Each structure stands twice: as C-alpha cells, then as structure tokens.
Amino acid sequence: MLSLKGVRLSFGDGPVLDGIDLAVAKGTLVGLIGPSGCGKTTLLGLAAGTARPEAGEVRNGFARTAMVFQEPRLLPWASALDNAAFGLKAAGMARGARHARAQAILQRLGLALRDLGKRPAALSGGMRQRVAIARALAVEPDLLLMDEPFSALDVGLRAELQALVRAEVERAGIAVLFVTHDVTEAVRLSDRIVVLSPRPARVVADLPSTPLDAPSAVFAEASRLLALPQVARALAPPARG
Numbered sequence: 001m002l003s004l005k006g007v008r009l010s011f012g013d014g015p016v017l018d019g020i021d022l023a024v025a026k027g028t029l030v031g032l033i034g035p036s037g038c039g040k041t042t043l044l045g046l047a048a049g050t051a052r053p054e055a056g057e058v059r060n061g062f063a064r065t066a067m068v069f070q071e072p073r074l075l076p077w078a079s080a081l082d083n084a085a086f087g088l089k090a091a092g093m094a095r096g097a098r099h100a101r102a103q104a105i106l107q108r109l110g111l112a113l114r115d116l117g118k119r120p121a122a123l124s125g126g127m128r129q130r131v132a133i134a135r136a137l138a139v140e141p142d143l144l145l146m147d148e149p150f151s152a153l154d155v156g157l158r159a160e161l162q163a164l165v166r167a168e169v170e171r172a173g174i175a176v177l178f179v180t181h182d183v184t185e186a187v188r189l190s191d192r193i194v195v196l197s198p199r200p201a202r203v204v205a206d207l208p209s210t211p212l213d214a215p216s217a218v219f220a221e222a223s224r225l226l227a228l229p230q231v232a233r234a235l236a237p238p239a240r241g
C-alpha cells in the first residue's frame with residue numbers, strides 16, 4: 001500500500017501540495033488528473049521517495065517501485081536490450097538471465113527481435129518508450145509510477161501501448177499510479193481516477209472506474225466524466241494572460 005496523509009510540500013513561491021490524502025492498494029491502477037502545474041509530478045516524486053513532505057506522512061509499503069517518465073531517458077550508447085536490462089544489471093543479475101528477461105518483456109511490448117540490438121537513435125519514438133516501459137517492468141516492481149507515459153505518442157500507438165501495459169500490470173498484479181492529461185487514457189487504464197485541484201493541489205474527487213477497451217465505451221465514459229465540473233476544471237487548457 002502507498003499512502004499519503006495530510007501531505008504538504010512547498011517550493012520558494014508557496015505550497016504546491018496541501019492536505020493531500022491518497023492511498024493506492026496492491027494491484028490497483030489509479031489515474032491522476034489535475035490542472036497543468038498543480039503538482040502531479042511533485043506528488044509522484046513523493047511517492048518515489050525522491051522528495052519528502054514538509055508536513056504529513058508518505059508511506060510506501062511496496063517492495064519495489066519503478067518509474068516511467070514522459071520521455072524515455074534511455075542510455076544513448078546502449079542497445080534496446082541493454083537499456084531494458086539496465087535495472088537488472090544494477091541489481092547484479094547475470095548477463096544471460098537479464099537479457100532473457102528483458103527480451104521476453106520487450107517482445108511482449110511489441111519490439112521485434114531485429115530491433116533489440118539497435119541503439120535508441122535507430123528506434124522510433126514509440127519503440128523507445130516501449131524500451132523505457134520494459135526497463136521499468138523488468139525489475140518486477142509491485143508499484144509502477146508513470147508520469148504521462150504515452151503523451152508523446154500518436155493516438156493509435158497510444159491505445160495499443162496502453163492496452164499492452166495494462167495486460168502486463170494485470171498479469172503481474174502491479175499497482176500503478178499514473179499521471180495523465182488524457183481522459184480517455186484514464187478511462188482505458190484506471191480502477192480509480194483521482195482528481196486534483198489547481199495549485200496548491202488537494203484531492204477534489206476520487207472516482208471508481210472500470211478499465212474499458214471498446215472505443216464507443218471509452219468515449220461515452222470520457223464524456224460522462226468531462227461533464228463533472230472537477231474533471232472539466234482539471235483538464236482545461238492552462239489560462240493564458
């Protein structure tokens with residue numbers, strides 16, 4: 001279980017998060033939406049343990065937490081296979097074993113055998129993000145934190161990769177907390193959708209959800225959610241001025 005209770009965190013220009021209460025249980029997929037700049041990435045940092053709250057409490061009771069970012073952050077000199085196996089190498093796993101595990105995951109995520117030896121510069125953006133996701137899954141996390149992991153991808157590819165990731169996390173019973181600006185993504189992946197207010201963020205809605213696949217069902221549910229004022233506010237484009 002990951003739990004945040006009464007969490008506050010400020011930067012020089014005031015509080016970013018204030019009074020955040022949020023729990024993520026084993027094996028559940030929680031989508032996090034909120035206005036631009038409200039503190040979603042900061043919240044993931046607290047969950048990952050890279051930041052500490054100034055008030056309140058963050059408890060991460062999961063054994064292994066892995067992270068996927070919006071951009072792949074791969075080692076440019078290493079092959080797709082070595083990038084995917086990076087966490088396993090760091091953990092001391094022998095070369096043959098780590099390559100076998102990384103290869104199996106890369107192939108399930110849609111990489112062809114011929115691509116495994118290629119460096120990131122020779123891969124498409126979609127393939128690079130598959131490698132980044134494989135790197136996170138290879139360490140067999142029980143909590144996966146993802147910060148807009150599909151937002152740089154084309155719409156068709158996005159839906160394909162969302163379905164593949166959902167199959168992987170459901171297969172392994174991984175809990176997921178992911179940030180998105182795309183309500184259809186939240187609907188495709190989430191068991192719960194948590195909505196944050198503008199900065200300083202707090203939780204303004206915590207909505208039960210059921211992961212959906214059929215496009216008509218996804219769009220119907222997305223429209224229903226967008227009719228909720230908190231959701232519409234969370235996904236509105238940033239005000240210009």
Ligand SMILES: Nc1ncnc2c1ncn2[C@@H]1O[C@H](COP(=O)(O)OP(=O)(O)OP(=O)(O)O)[C@@H](O)[C@H]1O
Nearest residue numbers: 011012016034035036037038039040041042043199
């Ligand atoms: N290290 C930092 N120092 C100072 N301010 C920061 C720092 N990191 C983030 N902020 C500020 O905190 C606020 C929240 O940032 P954060 O990246 O968590 O928001 P976000 O909801 O993920 O944004 P977006 O939706 O645009 O990705 C922003 O106003 C940002 O400028």
